[in-house]
Amino acid sequence: MNDLREQLREAVASAFSQGRVRSFVCLEKGFYPFASIPAILHSGSEADRVQLGLSDAPLLAKYLLDAPKPAGIVVRQCDALGVSRLIRDRRVKREDLYIVSVSCPGVVDTAKIPVSPYQITALENAGDALLVHTALGRTELPWASVLLDRCLSCVSGSASPDADVVLEGEKEKLPAPVDYSGIDKVEHMTPDERYAMWEKEFAKCIRCFACRNACPACSCRKCSLDLAEPEWLSPAVTLPEQFMFHFTRAYHVAGRCVGCGECERACPVGLPLMKLNRKFTRDIETLFGVDDARIPRDVEVLGTFLPDDPEEFC
């Protein structure tokens, strides 16, 4: 684990020294000793701030937009999907990037640790378990039980192929299928129950747009929902407008969502936004035979068609 971090640190430093990058997007220690936050480094001297990010690592991709180019970035599989999303959306150019890819055992979600973060002194990755050190002692939790949701349906734990540097750790998270059970639950409700449920959820929404800002697929220079004319969305925070907002948001990322779940984590009121995104993801997979709708393609799934697409209208 640590030697991987060491390799990573060196990779970053040398990228600067070779003049490959002007800035580097990576993780560093955050407020909590164990949790990590995003950082944009501007010189090789800062290289030792680099962390692997055992827990609570945010998706780094979108920070590229603010990083001076050419920019380096440390990616796990999920970051890699985010980055290629941005490349596909032509918000960044591949040739402006220096991608260092690390294999990933999965990222711990401290929210899933039944201990208040204040008491946690340290976290430790012990193979199949997570060791939580507190002042009172040490608890052991099964590895899978404390991972971020996105890790539970990781496309692949191994490092991403098209990177400039590939660093493989000795332990990798194995790919797993997306868990659609949540979607199924909703689908099995009656329309009225569904509507009631979403009404309840959307009522919480304070329209802070955190979901939009966190999303690697929401990278428009100016979001159409902010326009005054045409008024796609009125500033009035009424329920119908909330439906309008969340429909549009989800529809705009439909077929483009990389499944990172950052929207959900960013949401201050805890809306189950992935329940919306994944609905699209699965429908697109099943309707148009896209093998893994989370992976960005050259042509957008909704921006293309096949003459023999399923026909359900008459």
Added chain:
Amino acid sequence: MIRIGVFVCWCGSNIAGTVDVGKVAEESAKMPGVVHVEQNKYTCSDPGQDSIRKAIKEHRLDRVVVAACSPRMHEMTFRKCAASAGLNQYLVEMANIREHCSWVHSDMSVATPKAVDIVRRAVAKVKRSVPLFPSTIPVEKRALVIGGGIAGIQAALDIAEAGYEVTIVEREPTIGGRMAQLDKTFPTLDCSSCILTPKMVDAASHPGIRILTCSEVEDISGYVGNFQVRLRKRARSIDEARCTACGICISKCPTSRDSEFNMGLGTRKAIYMPFPQAVPNKPTIDREICRHFTEGKCGICQKVCPSGAVDFSQEDQVLNEKFGAVVAATGATQFSVEAYGEYGYGRYPDVITGLELERLISSTGPTDGKIRRPSDGRIPRTVVFIKCVGSRDENKGYPYCSKACCMYTAKHAILLKEKIPGASAYVFYMDVRAGGKDYEEFYQRSQEIGTRYVRGRVSRIYPLDGKLIVQGEDTLLGQRVEVEADLVVLAAAMVPQIDAPEMARKLGISYNQYGFFSEAHPKLRPVETNTAGVFLAGTCQGPKDIPETVAQASAAAVKVISLFAKSELTTNPNVASVDESLCSGCLWCMNVCPYKAIEEKIITERAGKETVTRSVASVNTGLCQGCGACTVACRDGAMNLLGFTNEQILAEVEALCL
């Protein structure tokens, strides 16, 4: 300040019969922006139109709504009318209260409020309409025909006959294409060159037609009426003006190679004419093998040429020219039958393709029209024909039917019997497809003269004691059958040119999964493409026989002619337009555009201190047809469709739902 005039039409009793026009007028008057309302018995009549013109002037109207019939009926009428009163015609909107209201309802109490809604919709929309100006584009009245096969020749002749200039671009040293290689043609059995050569000569001698051989299209840009085309004319090493085609050079040339024209069955010299009737009737030097170019030696041709036409120093020419329309007649090629290892083509010299047999039968061919088998030159007594080699075979070839093979195989069988009395012919087939005038009769004739049709596919061929053992199945007998053949002829599939996709990209047209060019509409627009001004002729669009090809070529020609008949094209101003300040440059719109009308544009702008460049979408209004698919693909709402803007549609929705 918006001043809308609403003109409600009675259409006699057509509308007034079920809609309370007075009430509609009354309600319309209350709508925001409406400053003038009028009723007319027949708004489309002259008095009706006059009243509109009058009102526009008197009330300084800057928007007009006509509540009457379907826009598909009279929109043009009222737009012209408004224009004649000095109002931009695109500030007129129609409310269809006849077809969509009075004619489908009988109860005035429901029809009237609906009519009001419909008017409100129109008012809401027109309020957000802006003046639009159709641009007119000039038409360069010169046609480019790509490909000098029978399709290209026919199209060129027809266009030129109508009095327009045509340029034929052919990459081979001569025009004529595949048809020139054929001996006779079904179902009439008249000799191919006898009907083709005259056309070739006509084309060559026609004042309106220019033929560029050894030439290829390198790049095409622009749009209908205004294509910029870059052509490369490869050096022929012959001064065509001087050459008298005496042929001495050819007879004296020491080097030779397999002749493409004879499908490799014969040879040709390094300086050569593909065939005697070639047009233009000038030799060409093949620099790949010519010893002057390979070894710097020789040069005999130059010495012997009485008119000093041989010019080794000649270089490729690049021509940049402007054309108004393009006809793609790039043709098809033959499936490479090596894919069928079990038939041993390439390993067994006496397994040949249909086209090779054509050359063996043809009097201009390597055997002077005597059918001799390649291996030992013996006259074959037993010939086996195998159909659908590469066609109807998704495993080793293509799933589609090549259409011409059934008939030319029947033809081959007949010709075989003519050339070699007593020879026996076997045809292995799955189905005989003889749809077409006199085709079925022709096929029956081939049966009546004793051709044995065996229903089944051949599984394999192997040589044994100088014979080819052909093993197949007679599915009607339900038994394996075996033929000891002297010669086996494979009816190879008709497949797209290898570089068809590349050509399609140059032309900005689409092609199907095999590489055949796609027509704009399978039934209703069979020779047009999705790119205005580009038309299709012949086998580049799909397998065809000669009659079909010629028919399609003439059809394409007519399309070109009717395009050139217009002095200039007015473009529909209802096209997509980009708000560059919003565009993030994802160019998703580019992918959905069926007309390749959207391209990337790099703009520079000041961001704070530094100036940055970024790419945005930009619409070529010459190509855009205004379908609006791009607007929905655009997430950041930068793409809009003039005349049907997001603002307008959203407003219409609001107006209707009030």
Added chain:
Amino acid sequence: MSLDWQPKIVGFTCNWCSYAGADLAGTSRMSYPASVRIIRVPCSGRINPVFVIRAFQRGADGVLVAGCHPGDCHYSTGNMYARRRFQVARRFMEYLGMDPARLEIHWISASEGQKFQEVIRNMTDRIRAMGPNRKMREIL
């Protein structure tokens, strides 16, 4: 809900097929309920699913989306995109609780005036049975 209640159906139709189909229904005097109000767009590919939400928001009881039959699009491929977009968008609206019957997508050619009539009749009946739409709708 009183029987004479007239649902409000917003119809988005493409100019070349479905709008013409509606015209044909008119010229051949095929009567249908006065529930539908048509918005003409050049192609079903121009219809943004967001328009549909907006319609429901502003008080539509039903929405009809109509275009040329796949393969017959005037712009050759517009309705193909529409088909994909609405297959997912429709599922999603249902997922949000919208009753499926309130949004219908049909391919109506210029020659299918009768089909247009039937579509409107059936749709109106179904929506009548359901009553006014209250979901996603602003209180007006």
Added chain:
Amino acid sequence: MCLLKILKTKGKRRMNYLNLSRHEGEWLPFAQAVEAEGGKKVLSCYQCGKCSAGCPVSFAMEEQPHQVIRMVQLGLSDRALNSPTIWRCAGCFTCTTRCPRGVDIAGVMSALRVIALARNVRTSRRAQAFHKVFLSLIKRYGRINEFELVVRYKLASMNLFQDLDLGLRMFMQGKLKPPRGIAGVRQLRSLFRHEKGGKRSGLRLLPGLQLTRHREGV
């Protein structure tokens, strides 16, 4: 022999016509069953006969391979399953390799054999005997012991004396040794049980060697 004759030989008949309507309900499910057992794309066949033509053993078949395919297409399940052809197939895949429609003819044949055995269609006693013995040996030892295979098969198929000489010579050359079992045989049996729908899985492959999920490749 031609299709017509086959059509007459078997099956319910009214005035010598094969009544296809009677089989309407059958054709899809049967074809699906065949495809499920590995007979890919059987419905795509357009009866060109290339399979039969290339088949090394079709000369010894009453009904040609493409005719059997046809039976499947028409849903004539009894006739297809009773056809000796499916047992004559040597499984050389020449047909599959050459089929222009991508039909896995050899696959269809083995699929039909599978179904025939499952439904206990007693056409080829010999073949059935052979497979029975063969699998029983795998069940017992985990490997095939040709000596025992041959002996038991001969007993089962009642033609003791065929190849006796060969057998003897082989025995002399030590090519036919007495059987020996393997360690993982219990797990193999579980496979068979599993096939019978029995719940038994997750056995260890080798004594001491347990598969681990995460640490592979280390």
Added chain:
Amino acid sequence: MGYAYYPGCSLHGTAKEYDMSSRACLDFLGIEYRELPDWSCCGASSAHSVDHTLAVSLPARNLILAEQMNLPLMTPCTACYSRLRGAHHALRSDPGLARKVLTALGSEYKGRYEPLSILDVLYQYGPEAVGEKVTKKLKELKVACYYGCLLLRPPEYADFDDPENPGKMERLVETTGARAVDWPHRTECCGASLSLSDTKLVVSLATFIVDMAARHGAECIVTACPMCQANLDMRQRGRTKLPVYYVTELLGLAFGLEPKRLGLTTHMVNAMGLLRAKQLA
């Protein structure tokens, strides 16, 4: 590196000379291999006629064993080759079936390595390299290379060479100095799988193939398939009887190995006669 060696049932019985000669060649060329511990029957040529799933799960067990050794699986037997590759292919292309089989086996299969034929291995070693090791040229030995079915068909997964016009075996054999005759029936089926159940039929096939080889001037037949070898060897009834060798036997000879060690003495049709006549053994 190296290979997991899967002999298969026949090589422990009727085809033991193939086993012997294969090991001999591998040893001689210094190619590392370890016999797959506790390997089990791949189910050929019966399982696929009884149960589609069984036909995959039997070979699957061996594939998994090999994957645990983290070595590519290699087998001389073409029947096994076919079954193993078929299973490998099915496990990777048919998730449903894969789940069923792997749960039954209680393990997972990544399929990192494709199962190989010993010919693949020799090819990876390189025909030239093999040629260099040849000490005794098999001059003037006219050989008909016989591929049979399972190395080449169905090409979907058994793709050792061009299914209709292969040539790899010829290249290998010619490194020994022998001459490979060109004959059309090298991919024809000899009906081995019916050898027991339908002997009459098989005799005619085998005889025909051997005759064709003879007519094209071959003095012997070379194959890489125990079924073909046994079948052609036992069932040929033609006028001229041709000995049928395994590739590895000829290679072994060319390497100068002891005929006895290669099992050449245990053929049905006298294998030594020809060789002695040519002073090759």
